[in-house]
Amino acid sequence: xxxxxxxxxxxxxxxxxxxxxxxxxxxxxxxxxxxxxxxxxxxxxxxxxxxxxxxxxxxxxxxxxxxxxxxxxxxxxxxxxxxxxxxxxxxxxxxxxxxxxxxxxxxxx
Amino acid sequence: xxxxxxxxxxxxxxxxxxxxxxxxxxxxxxxxxxxxxxxxxxxxxxxxxxxxxxxxxxxxxxxxxxxxxxxxxxxxxxxxxxxxxxxxxxxxxxxxxxxxxxxxxxxxxxxxxxx
Numbered sequence: 001x002x003x004x005x006x007x008x009x010x011x012x013x014x015x016x017x018x019x020x021x022x023x024x025x026x027x028x029x030x031x032x033x034x035x036x037x038x039x040x041x042x043x044x045x046x047x048x049x050x051x052x053x054x055x056x057x058x059x060x061x062x063x064x065x066x067x068x069x070x071x072x073x074x075x076x077x078x079x080x081x082x083x084x085x086x087x088x089x090x091x092x093x094x095x096x097x098x099x100x101x102x103x104x105x106x107x108x109x
Numbered sequence: 110x111x112x113x114x115x116x117x118x119x120x121x122x123x124x125x126x127x128x129x130x131x132x133x134x135x136x137x138x139x140x141x142x143x144x145x146x147x148x149x150x151x152x153x154x155x156x157x158x159x160x161x162x163x164x165x166x167x168x169x170x171x172x173x174x175x176x177x178x179x180x181x182x183x184x185x186x187x188x189x190x191x192x193x194x195x196x197x198x199x200x201x202x203x204x205x206x207x208x209x210x211x212x213x214x215x216x217x218x219x220x221x222x223x224x
Contacts, residue, residue: 034212043113043199044152046212087151095210096167099144099152 004088009104018075020103022088025069030092033064035073036099037084044087044099047073083107111135115200115216122190122223130185130219132200140203140210141183143167143175145196146218152199158183190223197221 005023012018024033034049048055048062050071055062061074075082087102116131134141139160144152154167158177172194174186183202187194197220201213 036213043201043215043218044213045215049212095140096142096154096157097213098154098168101149101151 004090004100006086006088006100006103008101009106011106011108012078013108014080015077018078018082018105020073020075020086020088020105021070022072023070024088024090027068027090028092031090032092033062033068033071034089034091034097035060035062036087036089036097037082038087038102039081039084047086078105078107080107080109113200113202113214113216115198115219117219118217119220120222122187122221124190124192124223126190127186127188128190128221130187130198130200130221132183132185132216133181134183134200134202134214135181136202136204136214137180138202138204138214139180140205141177142201142203142213143173143183143185144199144201145169145194146199147196155185155198187221192223195221195223 032049032051035047036044038044048060050062063072085102085104087099089097113134142157143155146152153169155173156175158164161180164175197218199218200216203210203213
C-alpha cells in the first residue's frame with residue numbers, strides 16, 4: 001500500500017480554521033484519499049474521502065493537490081469537539097484500510 | 110439505528126483463557142472488519158469479511174479466529190489468551206457502492222486486558 005506522511009501533532013485555536021496536511025508522493029492512480037478521526041476513548045469516525053477533485057461535506061473539506069501527491073483536510077471552524085487523532089489513508093477501493101499513527105490535533109480554547 | 114454494537118466493553122482475562130468478542134450491525138452492511146489498537150499506535154487489521162460465509166486474514170490474525178454465519182454478526186474468538194493480546198478491539202462495517210466502499214462505521218470498542 002502507498003504510504004502517507006502526517007505531522008505527529010498540531011495545535012489550533014478554537015473557532016479558527018484548521019488545515020491538516022498529508023503527503024502521499026507514491027500514490028497510484030486508483031488510490032482514494034480517506035480521512036478518519038478518532039476522538040478520545042472512541043472508535044474511529046469517517047470524515048471524508050476523494051480521488052482527484054476537492055470534496056466538501058458537513059464535517060470538512062478535502063483539498064487535493066493537482067499532482068495528487070499531497071492533500072489537506074480543512075476544518076472550517078474548529079471546536080473543542082474536533083480535538084482528535086486524524087488519519088490520512090490511501091486505498092484503491094476503501095477495502096482493508098491501514099491506519100497509521102495520524103496527527104493528534106489539540107484545540108486551544 | 111444502533112449502528113455497530115460491540116460487547117463487552119471491558120474484560121479481564123487470565124493467560125490461557127478463551128473468550129468471544131461480539132460484534133453486530135443493523136445496517137445490512139456486507140463488509141465487516143476487526144481491528145486492534147495498542148496504546149499510542151494505529152489500528153491493525155485482524156480479520157475481515159466481505160459477506161456471510163466469507164472471511165479472510167488481515168495483517169495480524171495469529172491467535173484469533175472469526176466466523177460470519179449471518180450478515181449482522183461477526184464474532185472474534187480468542188482461544189488461548191496471551192498478554193500480547195492486551196489491546197482495544199474495534200469492529201467496523203461498510204457497504205459497497207458503485208465507486209467503492211462507503212466510509213466505515215466503527216463500534217465503540219472492547220478493552221481487553223490479559224493478566
